[in-house]
Amino acid sequence: MTETGLYPAEILIPEGVDMEKWACVACDQFTSEKDYWDKLTAFVGNAKSTLKLTLPEIYLNDNAEGRIRAINANIREYLSGGVFKSLPRGYILTVRETPFVKRRIGLVACVDLEKYDYKKGAKNLVRATEGTIEERIPPRLKIRENAAVEFPHIMILFDDERREITEKLYEKKSEFIKLYDFTLNMGGGRVEGYFVPETENLAEKFSALLDEQRLTAKYGACDRFAFAVGDGNHSLATAKAHWNRVKETVSEEERRTHPARFALAEFNNIYDEGIYFEPIYRFVSGVNRAKFIKELKAATCGHYTVADGDSETEVEGNAALPEVISAIDGFIKQYTEIYGGTVDYIHGEDNLLKLVKADSTAVGVMPDTLNKSDLFRYVSESGSLPRKTFSMGMGVEKRYYLEGKKIR
Numbered sequence: 001m002t003e004t005g006l007y008p009a010e011i012l013i014p015e016g017v018d019m020e021k022w023a024c025v026a027c028d029q030f031t032s033e034k035d036y037w038d039k040l041t042a043f044v045g046n047a048k049s050t051l052k053l054t055l056p057e058i059y060l061n062d063n064a065e066g067r068i069r070a071i072n073a074n075i076r077e078y079l080s081g082g083v084f085k086s087l088p089r090g091y092i093l094t095v096r097e098t099p100f101v102k103r104r105i106g107l108v109a110c111v112d113l114e115k116y117d118y119k120k121g122a123k124n125l126v127r128a129t130e131g132t133i134e135e136r137i138p139p140r141l142k143i144r145e146n147a148a149v150e151f152p153h154i155m156i157l158f159d160d161e162r163r164e165i166t167e168k169l170y171e172k173k174s175e176f177i178k179l180y181d182f183t184l185n186m187g188g189g190r191v192e193g194y195f196v197p198e199t200e201n202l203a204e205k206f207s208a209l210l211d212e213q214r215l216t217a218k219y220g221a222c223d224r225f226a227f228a229v230g231d232g233n234h235s236l237a238t239a240k241a242h243w244n245r246v247k248e249t250v251s252e253e254e255r256r257t258h259p260a261r262f263a264l265a266e267f268n269n270i271y272d273e274g275i276y277f278e279p280i281y282r283f284v285s286g287v288n289r290a291k292f293i294k295e296l297k298a299a300t301c302g303h304y305t306v307a308d309g310d311s312e313t314e315v316e317g318n319a320a321l322p323e324v325i326s327a328i329d330g331f332i333k334q335y336t337e338i339y340g341g342t343v344d345y346i347h348g349e350d351n352l353l354k355l356v357k358a359d360s361t362a363v364g365v366m367p368d369t370l371n372k373s374d375l376f377r378y379v380s381e382s383g384s385l386p387r388k389t390f391s392m393g394m395g396v397e398k399r400y401y402l403e404g405k406k407i408r
Contacts, residue, residue, distance in 0.1 A: 002112075002203040002206075002207065003203075003207040003210060004115070004125055004203065004206045004207055004209075004210065004226040004227070005111055005112035005114070005115030005116070005125050005126055005226070005227070006109050006110070006111060006112075006202070006203055006206050006226075006227075006267065007109060007110040007111075007112065007203065007262060008089050008090050008091055008109060008110070008198045008202075008203075009089065009090075009091075009108075009109060009110040009262065009264060009405050010086050010087060010088070010089050010405070010406075011086075011087045011090070011091075011092060011108060011264070011403050011404070011405055012084040012085070012086055012087070012149065012403065012404040012405060012406070013084065013085055013087065013092075013179055013180065013193075013402070013403055013404075014048065014083050014084060014085070015083070015084070015085045016083070017047070017048045017049075017083065018047050018048075019180055019182040020182055020183055020184070020185050021043065021044045021045075021047040021048070021049050021185065022047075022048060022049050022050060022402070023049075023050060023182075023184055023185070023188075023191070023400040023401060023402045024040060024044070024049060024050050024051040024054070024185065024186075024400060024401055025040075025153075025186065025188060025395070025396070025398050025399075025400055025401075026153035026231070026232070026398040026399055026400070026401070027054050027055055027056045027057050027153070028057050028153075028234070029056075029347070029395045029398050030056075030058065030395055031056075031057050031058050031344055031345070032058075032283060032344045032346065032355060033058075033351075034058055036186065037056055037058055037059075039186065040185065040186055043185055043186075044185075048078065048083055050151055050400075050401035050402070052070070052071065052074045053071055053074055053075055053078070053149075053151055053401070054071065054143075054151060054401055055067055055068060055071060055139065055140075055143060060139055064139055065142075068139070068142050068143050071143055071147075072143065072146045072147055075147050075148060075149055076148070079148060079149065084149075084404065087179075087195060088195075088197070088198075089198050090195055090196055090197045090198050091107055091108060091109045091195075091196040091198075091200070091202065092107070092108035092179065092193045092194065092195060092196065092403060093105070093106075093107060093108075093166070093169050093170065093173060093176060093193070093194040093195075093196050094106040094107070094108060094191060094192070094193050094194075094266060095170065095173070095191070095192040095193075095194075096189060096190070096191045096192075096274065096397075097189045097190045097191070098188065098189040098274075098393065098394075098396065098397040099187060099189055099394075099396060099397075100276075100393065100394060100397060101273070101274040101276070101393070101397070102274070103273070103274050104268070104272060104274025104275060104397075105166045105167065105169075105170050105268070105269070105272055105274065106155070106166065106266040106267060106268045107165075107166050107169070107196070107202070107266065107267045107268075108152075108193075108264065108265070108266050108267075108403055109202070109264075109265070109267055110262035110263065110264055110265075110405070111126055111156060111227065111236075111262065111263050111265050112126075112261065112262055113236075113239055113240050113243045113261055113262065113263055114243075114261065115226075116229075116236065116240055117240075118132040118229075118233065118236070118237045118240065118384075119132075120383040120384045121383040122383070123223070123224075123225075125224060125225065125226040125227065126156070126226065126227040126228075126229070127225065127227070127228055127229070127379055127384065128228075128229050128233050128236075128237070128384045129157075129228045129229055129230060129233065129375065129379055129384055129385055129389075130233055130384050130385050130386065130387040130388065130389055131384055131385070131386055131387040132233055132234060132237050132384075132387070133234070133387060134237075136234045137234060137237055137238050137241055140234065140235060140238040141238050141241055141242060144238055144239065144242045144407070145242060145245070147407065148406060148407065148408045149404045149405065149406055149407065150239070150263065150264060150404060150405055150407050151264075151401040151402075151403070151404045152232065152235065152263065152264045152265050152266070152399070152401070152403070152405075153231065153232050153235065153398060153399040153400070153401055154229065154231065154232030154235050154236050154263065154264075154265035154266065154399070155229075155230045155231040155232060155265065155266050155267075155268055155392060155399055156227045156228070156229055156230060156236075156265045156266070156267050156268070157227065157228045157229075157230040157267075157268055157269075157270045157275070157375070157376075158206065158209060158226065158227055158228075158267060158268070158269055158270065159209065159218070159228075159269075159270055159271075159376045160209060160269045160270075160271060161271055163269060163271060163272075164205065165202065165205050165206065165269065166267070166268070166269050166272070167269065167272075169196060169200070173194050176194035176195055176196055177194065177195045178192065178193070178194055179193040179194060179195055180192065180193045180402075181193075184400055186396065187396050188396050188397070188400060189396070189397070191400065191402070193402075193403075206226065209226060210224055210226060218376070218377070219376065219377055219380045219381070220377075220381075221380075223380045225376065225379070225380050227267070228270075228375060228376060228379055230268065230270075230275075230392050231391075231392050231398060231399060232265070232399075233387075236263060236265070239260075239263040240263075242260060242407075243258075243260050243261050246258065246260045246261075247260075247261070259405070259406050259407050259408060260407045260408070262405075264403065264404070264405040266399055268392075270372055270373075270375065270376070275372065275392060275393075276372065276392070276393060277369055277370050277371070277372045277375075277390040277391070277392060278347060278348075278369065278390065278391045278392075278393060278394060279366065279367050279368060279369045279370075279390060279391070280345050280346070280347065280367075280388040280389070280390065280391050281345070281346045281347075281348075281349070281352045281364055281365065281366050281367070282328065282329075282332060282343055282344075282345065282346075282364070282365040282366075282367075282388075283343065283344045283345070283346045283352055283355055283356065283362060283363075283364055284332055284336070284341055284342070284343050284362065284363045284364075284365065285341060285342055285344075285359050285361055285362040285363075286336075286340055286341035286342055286361050286362075287335070287336070287339065287340070287341040287361055287362070287363060288339070288361075289308045289309070289360075289361070289362075289363055290308075291339075292335060292341075292363050293306055293308060293313070293363060295331070295335065296328070296331055296332075296335075296363075296365070297315055299327065299330075299331040300315070300317070300324065300327040300328055300331060301317045301318075301319045301323075301324075301327065302315075302317035302318070302319035302320075302321070302323060302324030302327065303315065303316060303317050303318075303319075303324065303368055304324060304328065304365060304366055304367045304368065305365075305366040306363060306364065306365050306366070307352070307353055307356050307363065307364035307365075307366065308356070308363055308364075309353075309356045309357045309359075309360065309362065312366075321367065321368055321370055321389070322378070322382070322385050322386055322389065324367060324368075325367050325385075325386045325388075325389050326386045328365055328367065329386060329387075329388075332365075341361075345388045346364075347391050347394050347395040348394050348395065349366065351395075352364045352366065367389075369390070370385070370389055370390040
């Protein structure tokens with residue numbers, strides 16, 4: 001077993017399909033924009049697609065049970081129909097271009113779920129960066145518990161300021177077999193993938209990041225912290241919950257290598273120029289605008305901006321960003337429980353303001369942006385951030401479902 005919990009895998013990729021229709025964006029995006037999913041559904045049509053193997057969260061209250069049954073049936077059909085090709089044990093180097101960045105380098109590999117814990121204050125090698133809402137796990141778990149294959153949108157960050165791992169692989173990508181290169185639908189940009197053989201000894205290179213002197217210099221203490229979950233916290237938490245169930249049904253020997261113990265993810269260096277943090281905005285609807293804003297200002301202390309559709313007001317304060325977000329979310333929860341209303345989480349100021357202007361009962365709350373260089377130190381010192389503190393880029397830049405791995 002490796003020191004960090006990162007492993008190569010026998011990754012599944014589709015063959016004989018229209019790749020532009022195959023890949024689709026993460027399920028937790030565009031949850032207030034049904035038009036996005038309607039257009040994507042129309043574009044995919046009858047083609048083979050990961051859209052039919054995942055459950056976009058906009059449909060959680062729209063026949064979710066029926067959709068989950070269809071998802072599991074589609075997975076079985078794709079497996080038996082020869083849609084997937086299994087690669088030799090190894091990794092995939094991904095190179096993503098988006099409307100906002102020229103290049104984002106990633107490495108698709110497995111993470112050992114025994115090395116991961118999403119609870120606040122956990123000191124595992126793999127840690128959540130935000131608070132996990134356990135109520136969001138059951139719908140995903142219903143899919144996973146009857147599925148033979150997983151498809152990840154999880155992105156896990158590592159702290160390699162010297163850029164000695166994925167960047168070095170990128171420099172010699174011409175030596176690797178190209179697996180795919182295509183345009184992503186719905187304005188997602190473009191993605192390339194290269195097969196990286198197990199012989200690259202990447203586990204050892206990641207283990208070097210755990211050098212005691214290096215950790216002490218970076219974080220002020222020898223905190224053995226290898227990976228921070230940047231995107232897909234709840235999906236990885238679902239994989240953990242599923243594994244916790246499975247491991248109770250298998251022998252100690254089977255636990256060592258059971259495929260459900262290892263979750264597929266894309267690993268990214270936090271110093272990669274293509275990795276940037278965006279704030280996640282709160283879209284609150286079904287409220288009295290004036291009353292909500294007045295009470296919000298009285299209940300919070302820190303810097304953020306609030307929009308009511310006609311204007312934007314900057315609120316001043318010196319509290320740290322995690323404290324500001326906790327206060328905002330605490331107020332929204334209390335207010336909506338008393339007076340009614342709903343909250344959604346939106347990427348992009350333009351998207352938020354468009355939604356607020358279209359709804360006379362809506363308010364937009366815009367916290368500041370987290371500095372990405374502060375992430376590892378903050379999680380090391382204080383544990384996970386409040387949920388929805390930051391987003392790795394805009395909605396269209398999220399990881400698209402593309403590769404798979406068997407979990408049975």
